Amino acid sequence: MSAGLLETVASQPAPAPAPEASGALETQRARFEWLLGLADDRLILGHRLSEWCGHAPILEEELALANIALDLIGQAQMLFELAAETEGAGRSADALAFLRDSRDFRNMLLVEQPNGDFAFTIVRQFLFDAWDLPQLEALCASRYKDLAGFAAKACKEARYHLRHSHGWLLRLGGGTQESNRRTQAALDELWRFTPELFLTPVLPSMSSTSDASEAHFQETVRAALSEADLTLPDAAPFPALRGRAGLHSEHLGHLLAEMQVLQRSYPGAKW
Amino acid sequence: MSERKPGAESTPPGDSQLPLFEVFVQEKSGAAHQHVGSVHAADAEQALQNARDVYARRGALLSLWVVASDAIVATTPEDSPCFFDPAPHKIYRHPQFYHTPQGVKNL
Numbered sequence: 001m002s003a004g005l006l007e008t009v010a011s012q013p014a015p016a017p018a019p020e021a022s023g024a025l026e027t028q029r030a031r032f033e034w035l036l037g038l039a040d041d042r043l044i045l046g047h048r049l050s051e052w053c054g055h056a057p058i059l060e061e062e063l064a065l066a067n068i069a070l071d072l073i074g075q076a077q078m079l080f081e082l083a084a085e086t087e088g089a090g091r092s093a094d095a096l097a098f099l100r101d102s103r104d105f106r107n108m109l110l111v112e113q114p115n116g117d118f119a120f121t122i123v124r125q126f127l128f129d130a131w132d133l134p135q136l137e138a139l140c141a142s143r144y145k146d147l148a149g150f151a152a153k154a155c156k157e158a159r160y161h162l163r164h165s166h167g168w169l170l171r172l173g174g175g176t177q178e179s180n181r182r183t184q185a186a187l188d189e190l191w192r193f194t195p196e197l198f199l200t201p202v203l204p205s206m207s208s209t210s211d212a213s214e215a216h217f218q219e220t221v222r223a224a225l226s227e228a229d230l231t232l233p234d235a236a237p238f239p240a241l242r243g244r245a246g247l248h249s250e251h252l253g254h255l256l257a258e259m260q261v262l263q264r265s266y267p268g269a270k271w
Numbered sequence: 272m273s274e275r276k277p278g279a280e281s282t283p284p285g286d287s288q289l290p291l292f293e294v295f296v297q298e299k300s301g302a303a304h305q306h307v308g309s310v311h312a313a314d315a316e317q318a319l320q321n322a323r324d325v326y327a328r329r330g331a332l333l334s335l336w337v338v339a340s341d342a343i344v345a346t347t348p349e350d351s352p353c354f355f356d357p358a359p360h361k362i363y364r365h366p367q368f369y370h371t372p373q374g375v376k377n378l
Contacts, residue, residue, distance in 0.1 A: 058288050060310050060321035067324050164320055171313055 026203055032087040033106060034203050035147075036096070037244050039079030040107035043097055044252070045128060046072030047259050051115055064164060068125070071157040078150045098263035102253045108243040110193040112252045116186065119172050119179065123186040126165035130220040131197045133158045134213050142207050166224055173228025184230050192236035200244050292318035293343065294326055295336040301377055304336050315339070 049069035056062035080093035111128060115121045136158050139151035172183040198214045225232055241247040262269060289311040295304035307326050312318035318337040327335060346354055362368050 058311055060312065060325060064321065064324040067328060160323075167317060167320065171317070 026205055028086065028088070031203060031205060032083055034200070034206060035079055035083035035086060037106035037108075037200060039076045039083055039096070040105050041111050041128075042072040042079065043076035044105070044107040044255065045111035045125075046070070046076060047255060048111065048113075048115055049121070049125075052121065057118055065121075068161050068164065071161065075150070075154045075157070078153075082146055082150070094263070098260045102248050102256055103246045105246065105248065105252060105256070106244050107248075107252075108193070108196045109239060109241060109249060110190065110196065110243075112243065112248060112255060113190065113193070114251055116189075117182055119182040120186040120189070122165055122168045122172060123183060123190055125161070126169045126224070127190060127194060127197075127221070129158060129162040129165050130224070131194075131213075131217050133162050134216040138202075138213065139207050144206055147206060169224055169230075170228045173225070173230045180229060183228070187225075187230055188233045191233040192238060195235075195238045196243060199242070289313050291340040292322070292337040293340050294318075294322040295338070296326060296332050297334040297336075298330070298332060300333060303377075304334065309340060310337070312337075 046069045049065050049072065052062065052065045052069075054062075056065055076097070077093050080096045084091050084093055084096060110124060113120075113124060133155070136151045136155045140148055140155060142148040142151065169183070172179045174180070194217075197217065222232060239249075241249060290313070291309050292312055292315070293309050294307050296307050297304045310318055310321040310325055312321050315337060319335060322335050322337050326332075358364065
């Protein structure tokens with residue numbers, strides 16, 4: 001992917017609403033970082049899914065994964081535009097995507113985990129989708145109109161993403177002994193990253209609802225696991241790292257090296 | 272498997288992939304669903320999703336159908352002589368023989 005391939009967002013940006021009394025302590029920096037976190041999750045997960053190109057189990061699934069990757073990268077771009085405008089430092093969406101180092105990325109640890117086998121990718125995607133959809137639904141009511149507009153579009157995509165990953169989770173869990181074993185192993189490995197999904201408080205200027213989202217997530221996951229004949233892992237100690245604070249696993253550096261190599265080697269390249 | 276699922280026997284010999292489903296799309300309200308191709312899928316719901324990803328992402332569609340390929344009953348080449356002898360000299364057998372009234376659509 002290059003800077004030149006990213007489409008420009010057609011809608012005219014409008015500034016984020018001024019914080020009201022409840023959000024008076026919010027700084028511009030906090031709003032920027034919050035939007036950046038949302039954007040980075042999508043860019044990194046989208047890139048991970050794009051790594052399946054040429055490697056997916058069957059052609060149809062390859063297209064499905066690539067479609068979801070494109071959805072997520074498109075969402076990331078819209079959010080980068082909003083973040084760049086909130087920051088007001090003249091950085092473009094491309095600069096945010098391609099010219100930051102690992103320490104400046106705000107994505108959660110879950111999304112940067114390497115693809116592993118197909119079951120691992122599906123479990124990672126399902127956990128993300130189960131978290132993402134209720135969040136986006138809440139953001140549709142944001143007072144920040146551009147963010148609400150983004151969420152309305154992203155919601156439709158996220159509903160499909162969840163349907164896709166949920167469907168595969170049921171098939172893999174209820175498939176063969178081997179597919180069940182691999183899916184359970186993926187779940188056991190990834191479950192420790194889920195507490196981070198709910199660590200970052202939602203900023204009042206961005207969204208009004210957040211309390212219900214963790215319960216909603218747990219409910220979606222529990223129902224799916226029970227139907228898929230999988231076991232919810234015990235709560236595991238959360239890694240000392242924290243993606244939202246820029247503290248990442250070693251995997252992110254490798255991902256960025258590949259994703260950013262073109263812009264780093266030929267700054268501003270277009271074709 | 273005690274009960275045969277739709278599509279379970281649809282994979283052609285030599286195809287190691289999942290069962291095959293035929294895909295039909297409707298582009299306009301009232302128009303017939305057109306066959307556009309086929310997808311592999313584990314079951315009907317996944318076939319719908321795969322059909323969406325393969326055939327529906329670029330154009331605006333109204334409706335998608337998927338049908339297990341093995342549910343389609345087809346003629347064989349041996350059927351052709353008795354099934355398809357067109358009798359071209361009997362032109363009144365062809366719909367083109369009759370004029371279409373003006374204003375009729377979707378014929």
